[in-house]
Amino acid sequence: MTKINQHILTCGGTGCRASESKILAARLKEELKNFDLDQNVKVVESGCFGFCEKGPIVKLLPDNTFYTQVKPKDAKEIVEEHVLKGRKISRLLYKDPTTNETIDESKSMGFYKKQIRIATRNCGFIDPENIGEYVARNGYEALGKTVFELKPDDIINTIKASGLRGRGGGGFPTGLKWELTAKSESEKKYVVCNADEGDPGAFMDRSILEGDPHSVLEAMAICGYAIGADEGLIYIRAEYPLAIERLKIAIKQAEEVGLIGDNILGSDFSFNIKLKYGAGAFVCGEETALIHSMEGFRGEPTLKPPFPAERGYFDKPTNVNNVETLANIAAIINKGAEWYSSIGTEKSKGTKVFALAGKINNVGLIEVPMGTTLREVIFDIGGGIKDGKKFKAVQTGGPSGGCLTEEHLDTHIDFDNLLAIGSMMGSGGMIVMDEDDCMVSVAKFYLEFTVEESCGKCAPCRIGNKRLLEILEKISNGKGTRDDLFLLRNMSEVIKDSSLCGLGQTSPNPVLSTLDNFWDEFVEHVDDNKCRAGQCKSMLKYVISEDDCVGCTACFRVCPTGAITGSKKEVHIINQDLCIKCGACMDKCHFESIELIA
Ligand SMILES: Cc1cc2nc3c(=O)[nH]c(=O)nc-3n(C[C@H](O)[C@H](O)[C@H](O)COP(=O)(O)O)c2cc1C
Ligand code: SF4
Numbered sequence: 001m002t003k004i005n006q007h008i009l010t011c012g013g014t015g016c017r018a019s020e021s022k023i024l025a026a027r028l029k030e031e032l033k034n035f036d037l038d039q040n041v042k043v044v045e046s047g048c049f050g051f052c053e054k055g056p057i058v059k060l061l062p063d064n065t066f067y068t069q070v071k072p073k074d075a076k077e078i079v080e081e082h083v084l085k086g087r088k089i090s091r092l093l094y095k096d097p098t099t100n101e102t103i104d105e106s107k108s109m110g111f112y113k114k115q116i117r118i119a120t121r122n123c124g125f126i127d128p129e130n131i132g133e134y135v136a137r138n139g140y141e142a143l144g145k146t147v148f149e150l151k152p153d154d155i156i157n158t159i160k161a162s163g164l165r166g167r168g169g170g171g172f173p174t175g176l177k178w179e180l181t182a183k184s185e186s187e188k189k190y191v192v193c194n195a196d197e198g199d200p201g202a203f204m205d206r207s208i209l210e211g212d213p214h215s216v217l218e219a220m221a222i223c224g225y226a227i228g229a230d231e232g233l234i235y236i237r238a239e240y241p242l243a244i245e246r247l248k249i250a251i252k253q254a255e256e257v258g259l260i261g262d263n264i265l266g267s268d269f270s271f272n273i274k275l276k277y278g279a280g281a282f283v284c285g286e287e288t289a290l291i292h293s294m295e296g297f298r299g300e301p302t303l304k305p306p307f308p309a310e311r312g313y314f315d316k317p318t319n320v321n322n323v324e325t326l327a328n329i330a331a332i333i334n335k336g337a338e339w340y341s342s343i344g345t346e347k348s349k350g351t352k353v354f355a356l357a358g359k360i361n362n363v364g365l366i367e368v369p370m371g372t373t374l375r376e377v378i379f380d381i382g383g384g385i386k387d388g389k390k391f392k393a394v395q396t397g398g399p400s401g402g403c404l405t406e407e408h409l410d411t412h413i414d415f416d417n418l419l420a421i422g423s424m425m426g427s428g429g430m431i432v433m434d435e436d437d438c439m440v441s442v443a444k445f446y447l448e449f450t451v452e453e454s455c456g457k458c459a460p461c462r463i464g465n466k467r468l469l470e471i472l473e474k475i476s477n478g479k480g481t482r483d484d485l486f487l488l489r490n491m492s493e494v495i496k497d498s499s500l501c502g503l504g505q506t507s508p509n510p511v512l513s514t515l516d517n518f519w520d521e522f523v524e525h526v527d528d529n530k531c532r533a534g535q536c537k538s539m540l541k542y543v544i545s546e547d548d549c550v551g552c553t554a555c556f557r558v559c560p561t562g563a564i565t566g567s568k569k570e571v572h573i574i575n576q577d578l579c580i581k582c583g584a585c586m587d588k589c590h591f592e593s594i595e596l597i598a
């Protein structure tokens with residue numbers, strides 16, 4: 001038998017696949033064959049490494065070399081130089097943008113140093129399409145222990161003692177939810193995994209399912225055992241084809257070896273898992289809407305109580321948990337509640353996965369212990385703001401969250417701290433903004449999203465959010481007044497108080513937090529007709545410089561509204577009342593005499 005003595009891990013996550021990582025993996029295999037190395041070196045297509053900004057990523061084991069932005073054409077050189085001759089390819093190594101130092105191992109990179117990986121422990125390490133690799137990293141050990149050594153109450157008590165709180169946004173204690181569902185009497189119960197993930201910019205759950213699907217299946221079976229359910233359903237958006245494919249493969253493989261299905265591992269516990277597809281509506285992530293959608297009805301929320309734990313899928317007790325919540329379960333059973341609760345803050349235990357996005361150097365997926373500060377996430381892990389620009393705000397919690405400022409950077413991230421400063425944890429989207437972002441436009445962006453995604457069932461959300469958006473549009477069109485600012489605040493409070501579900505109850509948060517933290521900017525828009533970030537088009541002015549204009553008439557001839565006046569060889573002038581800010585004059589001027597000023 002030949003011995004594999006080297007592994008080449010290539011990222012098979014959606015981000016890297018979009019940059020040809022699948023072709024790269026195939027080329028690496030071809031080159032290994034060409035050099036007669038294919039019996040000793042194995043190419044493994046893993047899940048996301050998190051460092052998506054610099055993908056495709058390739059990691060070589062056992063020496064841990066970490067290559068970034070690798071292209072299919074680099075395959076030959078990697079095999080010939082690195083694998084065969086043991087020479088690292090320096091142009092593919094990561095270069096720290098601040099120190100300019102070349103780093104060859106991921107553990108020495110600022111991006112990874114402060115991370116602790118529990119929910120994403122196997123992403124970037126194993127082939128998600130091979131159950132053997134999951135088992136080799138203690139996979140299904142917790143399920144075996146559950147079925148043969150533990151009673152349902154033991155499991156529930158362990159999860160309660162661990163302090164794990166739901167990662168889907170609300171932060172409800174997971175052990176308590178399991179206990180409530182366990183106590184609901186019924187012959188039939190369900191475990192539902194919420195993989196709807198609708199927040200703009202969020203891809204935590206997708207990455208976990210793509211990189212480590214068995215961790216979620218194992219946790220669902222453990223939950224089923226604890227609450228007395230024999231059926232699990234994964235509600236996943238159809239726009240996640242790779243995650244769906246890998247889940248299907250994982251379910252099939254787990255069934256084949258008796259880890260999912262009837263009489264698991266020969267015991268009398270049975271648990272089957274099916275996929276249910278969502279059509280990508282944000283509101284269908286709300287658990288009651290999700291259940292209605294799975295039942296074949298409109299994805300509209302209903303009032304709680306009754307909670308799904310009492311009456312859920314087809315009126316049976318149903319435990320709904322988020323993907324990331326579930327991805328923590330097996331690690332807690334294996335390592336114990338004490339280990340888990342030793343990580344994090346007093347009321348928020350463990351880690352949190354964030355999708356870092358926006359004007360940040362290291363866009364990607366990170367997992368940090370609760371209690372890490374926003375500053376550490378943005379500057380140490382995220383590598384600071386792109387292009388040397390100044391930090392302005394960070395948005396956490398997606399459409400339900402808020403925009404935080406410089407003064408909040410030393411906040412220790414946890415469920416309660418983020419709520420206390422006017423934002424929330426949400427499911428883990430984190431979008432960083434710089435000096436070029438206009439906060440009125442940011443509030444508008446989130447409102448546009450909620451207006452589009454509101455199911456329309458209740459008036460405060462359906463009509464109220466539309467009115468909020470109209471006021472924001474009025475402000476960014478230069479027609480806003482001080483009264484509008486007060487109206488925005490009052491209406492936001494009413495919408496929050498009177499909407500039926502979490503979508504409407506939190507949708508004004510981005511408006512309120514930007515009003516609270518960037519009041520001066522709103523005032524500038526309404527009082528001075530000024531957008532300091534230069535984003536609100538109506539507040540910009542095209543102006544012809546007296547010093548540079550040669551009077552060539554090119555702008556005069558191109559202006560569609562006749563806003564430009566001036567004779568040949570004389571300085572031209574723009575009438576601001578007639579200008580529609582199309583920019584045609586600026587494009588046409590060969591003398592760069594037209595400026596756009598905020
Ligand atoms: C509008 C809205 C959208 C939601 N979307 C999601 C989602 O995509 N994924 C998720 O896990 N939870 C989502 N939730 C929260 C769920 O209703 C539910 O609380 C969660 O799935 C419970 O799992 P957890 O306790 O593990 O967090 C959403 C809630 C609301 C109000
Ligand atoms: S708050 Fe909005 S999303 Fe929720 S039920 Fe009412 S209309 Fe639908």
Ligand code: SF4
Pocket residue numbers: 542558559560561562563564574578579580581582583584585586
């Ligand atoms: S921006 Fe357009 S409308 Fe305004 S002056 Fe130039 S060409 Fe005319």
Ligand code: FES
Pocket residue numbers: 011012013014015016017047048049050051052053055056057
């Ligand atoms: S998808 Fe490859 S590093 Fe994230």
